[in-house]
Amino acid sequence: MKVLLTDQVFPSVETERALLSEAGHELVIASTPEDLRHHLADADAVLTTYQPLPEEVLSTMKNAKIIARYGIGVDNIDLASAASRGIMVTNVPDYCVEEVAEHAIAMALSLHRRLHDADASTRAGEWGVASVRPIHRLSTLTAGFLGFGRIGRRVASTMATFGCRIVAHDPYATDLPSTVNGVEMDELLGQSDLLFLHAPLTAETRGIINADTIARLPERAIVVNVARGPLVVLEDLIAALRADRLGGAGLDTFPTEPVDPGLLIDVPNLLVSPHTAYYSEEAITESQRKATNQVIKVLSGEKADYPLTAG
Structure with missing residues (x-):
C-alpha cells in the first residue's frame, strides 16, 4: 500500500522506509504542495509532523485508513473530520x-x-x-x-x-x-x-x-x-x-x-529555545519507529497502540 510522508523534517527516513518495505508497503515523500495534493488523493496511509490537515484536505483523501503523527499534539489535524471519514488518527504520546x-x-x-x-x-x-x-x-x-x-x-x-x-x-x-x-x-x-x-x-x-x-x-x-x-x-x-x-x-x-x-x-x-524540548537522538528515532509501526499495524488490520479516533 501507499504511505505518504507529508513533510520531511528528519535527517533521514531510512527507518520508515525499511519498516514499511519489510511490511510490503511503499513510502512516498511529498516534495511540493502540488505533489502533496496529488498523493493525498490515493494514499492508503499518511505520516505527518506539521502539515495542516483540515477538513477541506481530508475530504480529498479517498483511500486513507490512518494518519499517524510523529509527535504528541494533533492540533494540525481535524480529528472530527477524520473520524467522520473512518480515518484512524494516531500520535506518539510517550516518545519524548x-x-x-x-x-x-x-x-x-x-x-x-x-x-x-x-x-x-x-x-x-x-x-x-x-x-x-x-x-x-x-x-x-x-x-x-x-x-x-x-x-x-x-x-x-x-x-x-x-x-x-x-x-x-x-x-x-x-x-x-x-x-x-x-x-x-x-x-x-x-x-x-x-x-x-x-x-x-x-x-x-x-x-x-x-x-x-x-x-x-x-x-x-x-x-x-x-x-x-x-x-x-x-x-x-x-x-x-x-x-x-x-x-x-x-x-x-x-x-x-x-x-x-x-x-x-x-x-x-x-x-x-527554538522548539527543541522534544529533542534527543534517541527520541527522534523512537518517534519515527513508533509512528511508522502505527501505520503498519492499521494497514494489516491490527489495533493501533495510540488511537485518537476510531477509524
Missing part, C-alpha cells in the same frame, strides 16, 4: 517524555536561580548576590501544573524532590497522586509560584495565559511553556516581564514559529 520534562525543569531552575543574571554580573566583574536578589528556597514555593499528563507528572515528581508543594489543574486527570493537590483554575493561578504549562492546544486552552490570568499569578511568578505556543498570548507575557510583574518565563514554543526574534530583544528574565 524524558526530554521535555528535563527541558522544562532546566528552564525553571535556571530562571529561579537567576543564572542569566549571575552569569552577566560575573562577566562584568561584579561579585556577590546583589544581582540575583531575591531568591527563595524551592521548598517554600508552590509548583503549579496546567495539564497533568505524562510530562507534567514527570516534572512534578522531580520538583517535589526539591520540596515544592504541587498543585495541578486538569479536568481530564482523575487519578492524581496523593502528593498532588487538584485545584480549580483560579486556585492554580493564585498559588503557582512556578507555573508549568503541559496542556494540549484546544479551543478552551488557546490563549489561556493572557493579561488577565497573568495578573492572578503571585508577584514575580515564573511561567514555563514547553507544550504548545498558542497557550500563551505572547504580547501579554512580554508586557508582564517588562513591567516586572513576572519573575521570569521560559518558552520553547511560540504562537507563530519560527518566532520573530525582534519580539524578544531586551525582554528581561526571558529564557527561550
Whole structure:
C-alpha cells in the first residue's frame, strides 16, 4: 500500500522506509504542495509532523485508513473530520517524555536561580548576590501544573524532590497522586509560584495565559511553556516581564514559529529555545519507529497502540 510522508523534517527516513518495505508497503515523500495534493488523493496511509490537515484536505483523501503523527499534539489535524471519514488518527504520546520534562525543569531552575543574571554580573566583574536578589528556597514555593499528563507528572515528581508543594489543574486527570493537590483554575493561578504549562492546544486552552490570568499569578511568578505556543498570548507575557510583574518565563514554543526574534530583544528574565524540548537522538528515532509501526499495524488490520479516533 501507499504511505505518504507529508513533510520531511528528519535527517533521514531510512527507518520508515525499511519498516514499511519489510511490511510490503511503499513510502512516498511529498516534495511540493502540488505533489502533496496529488498523493493525498490515493494514499492508503499518511505520516505527518506539521502539515495542516483540515477538513477541506481530508475530504480529498479517498483511500486513507490512518494518519499517524510523529509527535504528541494533533492540533494540525481535524480529528472530527477524520473520524467522520473512518480515518484512524494516531500520535506518539510517550516518545519524548524524558526530554521535555528535563527541558522544562532546566528552564525553571535556571530562571529561579537567576543564572542569566549571575552569569552577566560575573562577566562584568561584579561579585556577590546583589544581582540575583531575591531568591527563595524551592521548598517554600508552590509548583503549579496546567495539564497533568505524562510530562507534567514527570516534572512534578522531580520538583517535589526539591520540596515544592504541587498543585495541578486538569479536568481530564482523575487519578492524581496523593502528593498532588487538584485545584480549580483560579486556585492554580493564585498559588503557582512556578507555573508549568503541559496542556494540549484546544479551543478552551488557546490563549489561556493572557493579561488577565497573568495578573492572578503571585508577584514575580515564573511561567514555563514547553507544550504548545498558542497557550500563551505572547504580547501579554512580554508586557508582564517588562513591567516586572513576572519573575521570569521560559518558552520553547511560540504562537507563530519560527518566532520573530525582534519580539524578544531586551525582554528581561526571558529564557527561550527554538522548539527543541522534544529533542534527543534517541527520541527522534523512537518517534519515527513508533509512528511508522502505527501505520503498519492499521494497514494489516491490527489495533493501533495510540488511537485518537476510531477509524
